[in-house]
Amino acid sequence: MTWAQFYGGMRAPNFLQAVRCDRRTRLPSRGAECASSALIFILASARNVEPEDKNSGIMDPLYQASLIVVTICVAYRLFARRYPGPLPPGPRKLPIIGNALQIPLKDEWKTYASWRQKYGNIAHLQIFSGHVLVVNSLQAARDLLEKKGNIYADRMVLAMGGEMVGWKDALGMAQYGERTLRYRRLLHHVMGTRAAVSQWHPLINKETTRMLQHILKEPDRTMDHIRAAVGATILMLTYGYEAKGRDDELVKVVSRVLDDFGVLATPGSFYVDVIPALKYVPSWFPGASFKKTGERMKADFQKFVNIGYNFTKEKIANGTAVSSFSSVHLASEEPLTAERDHDIKYTAVALYGGGADTTVAALSSFVLAMTLFPDAQKKAQKEVDTVIGSGRLPTCEDKDSLPYVDAVCKEVLRWNPVAPLNIPHAAKADGFHNGYFIPKGTGIMVNLWTILHDPELYSDPETFKPERFLPTDGSEPELDPHSVSFGFGRRVCPGMLLVDVSLFTAVAGILAAFNVSKVVENGVVVEPTVEYTSGISRPKPFKFSIKPRNEQLASILSDSMTL
Ligand code: HEM
Numbered sequence: 001m002t003w004a005q006f007y008g009g010m011r012a013p014n015f016l017q018a019v020r021c022d023r024r025t026r027l028p029s030r031g032a033e034c035a036s037s038a039l040i041f042i043l044a045s046a047r048n049v050e051p052e053d054k055n056s057g058i059m060d061p062l063y064q065a066s067l068i069v070v071t072i073c074v075a076y077r078l079f080a081r082r083y084p085g086p087l088p089p090g091p092r093k094l095p096i097i098g099n100a101l102q103i104p105l106k107d108e109w110k111t112y113a114s115w116r117q118k119y120g121n122i123a124h125l126q127i128f129s130g131h132v133l134v135v136n137s138l139q140a141a142r143d144l145l146e147k148k149g150n151i152y153a154d155r156m157v158l159a160m161g162g163e164m165v166g167w168k169d170a171l172g173m174a175q176y177g178e179r180t181l182r183y184r185r186l187l188h189h190v191m192g193t194r195a196a197v198s199q200w201h202p203l204i205n206k207e208t209t210r211m212l213q214h215i216l217k218e219p220d221r222t223m224d225h226i227r228a229a230v231g232a233t234i235l236m237l238t239y240g241y242e243a244k245g246r247d248d249e250l251v252k253v254v255s256r257v258l259d260d261f262g263v264l265a266t267p268g269s270f271y272v273d274v275i276p277a278l279k280y281v282p283s284w285f286p287g288a289s290f291k292k293t294g295e296r297m298k299a300d301f302q303k304f305v306n307i308g309y310n311f312t313k314e315k316i317a318n319g320t321a322v323s324s325f326s327s328v329h330l331a332s333e334e335p336l337t338a339e340r341d342h343d344i345k346y347t348a349v350a351l352y353g354g355g356a357d358t359t360v361a362a363l364s365s366f367v368l369a370m371t372l373f374p375d376a377q378k379k380a381q382k383e384v385d386t387v388i389g390s391g392r393l394p395t396c397e398d399k400d401s402l403p404y405v406d407a408v409c410k411e412v413l414r415w416n417p418v419a420p421l422n423i424p425h426a427a428k429a430d431g432f433h434n435g436y437f438i439p440k441g442t443g444i445m446v447n448l449w450t451i452l453h454d455p456e457l458y459s460d461p462e463t464f465k466p467e468r469f470l471p472t473d474g475s476e477p478e479l480d481p482h483s484v485s486f487g488f489g490r491r492v493c494p495g496m497l498l499v500d501v502s503l504f505t506a507v508a509g510i511l512a513a514f515n516v517s518k519v520v521e522n523g524v525v526v527e528p529t530v531e532y533t534s535g536i537s538r539p540k541p542f543k544f545s546i547k548p549r550n551e552q553l554a555s556i557l558s559d560s561m562t563l
Helices: 003-008 014-018 030-048 051-055 061-079 108-119 138-147 159-165 178-191 194-198 201-217 219-239 249-264 276-280 289-317 325-330 338-372 374-388 396-401 403-415 448-452 496-513 551-559
Strands: 122-127 130-135 431-433 436-438 443-446 514-517 519-521 524-526 545-548
Touching (some): 108 122, 159 276, 178 194, 201 219, 201 551, 219 289, 219 325, 219 338, 219 545, 249 289, 289 325, 374 396, 403 496
Antiparallel strands (some): 431 436
């Protein structure tokens, strides 16, 4: 059960409503948080206590709770902080818990988008003593994350994922500073320019062909083959590691770690993220099962960090390493200090963590789009047939000669953004935006989905329409989603040039070799389910048909079958 689900069932007791505060400038501080943490934990424990435990001499949890209520009221009065200006508008807050009950659990980005009409381009949420700013416009996102990048380049501190499991040492969750700059420089070296990315073209071409061969052989498992191909490409690129099938130890660990990451990065999954003081509760304490979960996740995370990295080191030592992010840096002339060793290791983790599920999500959205919008598919196939013919598969090198296919990739990134709420940034210091006060530590959550579906930027935004990027009437193309879907400012996605090529190659390959369509069962067309996962937004399983469309390409794929 997630934290938000747990509290979703609770109604604000009357005593909370009795505690009044000035909603514009006054919110609870740490003192109130600690007291409310205790209350919440006792209530959480109460739900987990077995009936026989209630006679065990431990104070009745509800009695304890009532004592804590008094403490909360006193602490709240004593410690509530006054701010030098009004906080941005937002949904009405309850005393102490703030907006904790209003956090949406499904399609969060759509609920947050609807707040734009009510509150304007920025909306403020308070969750206990924590603040979150929901940014719903391109201008506000640029003003905050680009123009004031010196303040808004930190990350939110997540007690469970960051501190207890250990992701705070990896780039995506690390605070901004010298260390993150070093990490980003390491990545820039291998994927920060088109020339750097071109060294991975042979790898991408090879893994794409292998993916198409697998799809040809087992079309019903298309999504599995997409996932396997993306995973194999990134493992090779990160460590020069060739996975030995599904039972490969690293592949299994990585897949668990990334599933865990999806949960860890979803706001509200663990109540310790909202009430960090809970991390001090011992793991044997009733209701503290999250501690055991955290320990299991940490052990897997450490395996993930070490297995691939040690593999590359061994290969370098015995002279058999192939070129990869880790081998390039480990074998460079710079001395391998402890600091540099740590940097390379934790940047490699971020590379895999940032690149695998995101690319899979984009390709899954592409398949869904092709199922729903056959005209766009036909147009793209026509371009592939005209420019490439049927004697070979498209490759990375064909990107510039297939503008419509390239526009399909842009539309995939816009139509269903992979990271609809970006990775939240955090304020390093107190600041103001348009007269509103933004306290230090506020999480800045940019709603990329709203921006990419803003009717002022994109005509008919719900429709999959690659033509919007290739106008033929002399008008300007609509905004390139690359400037939004990869985030903003100092934390912008360092893998975007790599994605550009790898997404294009997989998309062009599928278009060249297959037709994607709706399934027909007993003469009836089955409409695919259109639902997305939270966190990294990937379509939930849906029905589609994928069949070879080009005999010549099918036989080329079969003949060169190297599964
Ligand atoms: C469709 C594919 C992808 C999308 C849509 C995407 C999107 C994003 C977004 C929105 C962010 C947050 C930016 C911000 O905080 O403002 C991000 C960060 C990041 N991405 Fe990507 N990404 C993709 C693929 C990749 C790939 C292939 C890699 C690596 C090879 C990668 C590595 C990273 C890393 C390391 C970060 C953290 C950067 C930091 O915290 O400084 N991503 N990505």
